[in-house]
Amino acid sequence: MVALGIGVALSIPGLVSIGAFWIAMGFAIRSQGLSIKDLQARAKDDAGKKAVVLDRRTFTISTALFIVLGVPSLLTGILELGISADDANWRWLPIVVGAYALFIGVGGAVLYLTGSAIEAKTGPAPTIPATIWIKAVKETGTYINERPRLEFVFRVEPEASSGVAAYEVTKKATVPFTAMGSLKVGDGFSAKVAGPEHPTSMDIAWDQPVGTAGADDVSARLAALDALKADGKVSDEEYRSQRERILGSL
Known part of the structure; x- marks a missing residue:
């Protein structure tokens, strides 16, 4: 103008x-x-x-x-x-x-x-359903959007129907706070992967842990979730959802 x-x-x-x-x-x-x-x-x-x-x-x-x-x-x-x-x-x-x-x-x-x-x-889009198991995890000291970025060693077990053999991969990932209680060695998550040719190409469903938790483990996870809630790092809705998920793992 x-x-x-x-x-x-x-x-x-x-x-x-x-x-x-x-x-x-x-x-x-x-x-x-x-x-x-x-x-x-x-x-x-x-x-x-x-x-x-x-x-x-x-x-x-x-x-x-x-x-x-x-x-x-x-x-x-x-x-x-x-x-x-x-x-x-x-x-x-x-x-x-x-x-x-x-x-x-x-x-x-x-x-x-x-x-x-x-x-x-990074490879093709991940489309193969799989379960990933944590074999090792360590901090990187990096945060993205206030969420910690961690380095994992995963054992990837694709669904049997896929015909893809299990494999291991080292991968860095940014983790939501609500999944922090499920990040111990031996914990697993549902995921979609691209296969061993492109091992780091995967979508991890952090809200879908797998396996059966014992009572002590559930108590520890609930305590960790309560601490996150007290620090204001999770919303009321996220808190209720994750609490129900943890209790549902019993």
Whole structure:
């Protein structure tokens, strides 16, 4: 709107055109931004906290919008389209805005594609039902979203029907607080894995421990859960759910 106003006031057709273009693109980018916020509001991680989710389609549209915004802006400034020699100093306005838009679009594309490539190297999506058993666990000293990141040695036992043999793997994982009472050597969890060719590719169902717990073990887990509740690290709903799960393991 500022660029459009300057263009009208100083009779600079280039600024009038690019200003009107920016206003139109602004509505499109704002609409896309609201869609992303809606995705974020509906998406939650395994601890129940909001998680940033950007699928390939959403990312592609967002990147394209910034590139479409940036390229015409740069061309208007660099080629001085609709900007006379007397008003040449104003060409820097579309150049700066265009360069900034392209930086966001191209920079975001590089980061997204790099991240996608790294994710792809972890292997195919885990689809084989399995039970994983903790053989060893140690702290790494790292926290993500206030949740501890631990290093495990798992024995992975795929379902017999899968035809995949059991194997062991060392894997780092970020663990929700509500699962901390089930992280002793010998404890197990339901999971989906990709197999021994890609051993670290797995989705662990931290809310689905397996095995039968004794009374002493249940008491210890309840005490750990009570401590988490007292520290405010779990919500009332999480506390009730996990308490029922622990008692149900008897």
